[in-house]
Amino acid sequence: MMEISHLSVTYPNGIKAVTDANLMLSPGEIVALVGESGSGKSSLLYASLALLPRGSKTSGEVFLDGMNFLSLPHDRKRQFRWKKVSLVLQGSMNSFTPVLAMERQFVEAMQEHLNMKETDAAARAGELLEEVGLDRKFLRRFPHEMSGGQKQRCAIAMALCCSPDYLLADEPTTALDVITQAEIIDLLKRIVKARNMGMLMVTHDLALAASIANKISVMHRSRIVETAERDRIINDPKHPHTASLIRSLRTMEEEH
Ligand SMILES: Nc1ncnc2c1ncn2[C@@H]1O[C@H](COP(=O)(O)OP(=O)(O)O)[C@@H](O)[C@H]1O
Numbered sequence: 001m002m003e004i005s006h007l008s009v010t011y012p013n014g015i016k017a018v019t020d021a022n023l024m025l026s027p028g029e030i031v032a033l034v035g036e037s038g039s040g041k042s043s044l045l046y047a048s049l050a051l052l053p054r055g056s057k058t059s060g061e062v063f064l065d066g067m068n069f070l071s072l073p074h075d076r077k078r079q080f081r082w083k084k085v086s087l088v089l090q091g092s093m094n095s096f097t098p099v100l101a102m103e104r105q106f107v108e109a110m111q112e113h114l115n116m117k118e119t120d121a122a123a124r125a126g127e128l129l130e131e132v133g134l135d136r137k138f139l140r141r142f143p144h145e146m147s148g149g150q151k152q153r154c155a156i157a158m159a160l161c162c163s164p165d166y167l168l169a170d171e172p173t174t175a176l177d178v179i180t181q182a183e184i185i186d187l188l189k190r191i192v193k194a195r196n197m198g199m200l201m202v203t204h205d206l207a208l209a210a211s212i213a214n215k216i217s218v219m220h221r222s223r224i225v226e227t228a229e230r231d232r233i234i235n236d237p238k239h240p241h242t243a244s245l246i247r248s249l250r251t252m253e254e255e256h
Pocket residue numbers: 011012013015016017035036037038039040041042043044053
């Protein structure tokens with residue numbers, strides 16, 4: 001179980017981006033964190049892994065298997081980040097080093113975090129690519145030789161390389177076209193199920209959230225204003241802000 005408890009974030013410039021957020025994530029469960037731009041979703045995600053810029057203030061706890069991650073020493077945090085909880089970032093498909101073939105990038109990550117021998121790491125990289133629906137010959141490619149969707153598949157494979165229990169994804173499909181978006185969403189669903197991982201997915205897109213999540217949390221002006229099962233949020237929103245998000249969704253559907 002991953003539990004975010006009373007998490008608050010203040011940036012060095014004084015902006016309070018997250019206020020008293022609570023969120024629970026169980027193995028095999030997908031929770032979507034939805035809200036408009038600037039509501040604090042990314043801040044919550046980064047804060048929960050202690051990845052905010054220097055000088056930011058975070059209070060609250062993030063329990064992973066009963067331990068408060070935020071109170072662990074620096075080294076332990078680093079281990080937890082790849083092995084317990086892993087990240088797929090907004091635009092992470094652009095985060096690969098342009099001058100290295102994919103195989104090198106996987107091997108280096110696995111050597112660093114898993115202490116693996118080069119040949120074992122390369123073999124495992126091939127398996128990971130196949131798991132995300134890419135032929136292992138993509139390992140020979142450079143980032144610029146792949147489409148946005150293929151790079152995002154690689155980013156997901158990379159996030160899986162230390163077999164984490166939880167995956168945190170920040171707008172993992174926002175930069176992609178609609179068809180590719182749907183493919184990546186299907187892939188994430190399949191992986192979460194096959195590996196019995198918990199996934200927290202941040203998105204500004206309520207329709208997308210509804211297409212993937214078991215549970216939805218709605219964020220508004222730094223606060224989580226409502227959390228419930230997907231169907232309850234969509235059919236019977238309790239908070240006025242959730243209701244207005246759903247109304248705009250229905251209006252968009254009618255206009256199409
Ligand atoms: N590094 C930062 N330094 C200062 N303020 C920031 C920083 N990152 C985000 N903010 C501010 O925090 C608020 C929440 O931003 P963010 O978490 O990125 O929202 P979202 O992901 O929902 O779009 C916004 O007002 C934003 O301008």
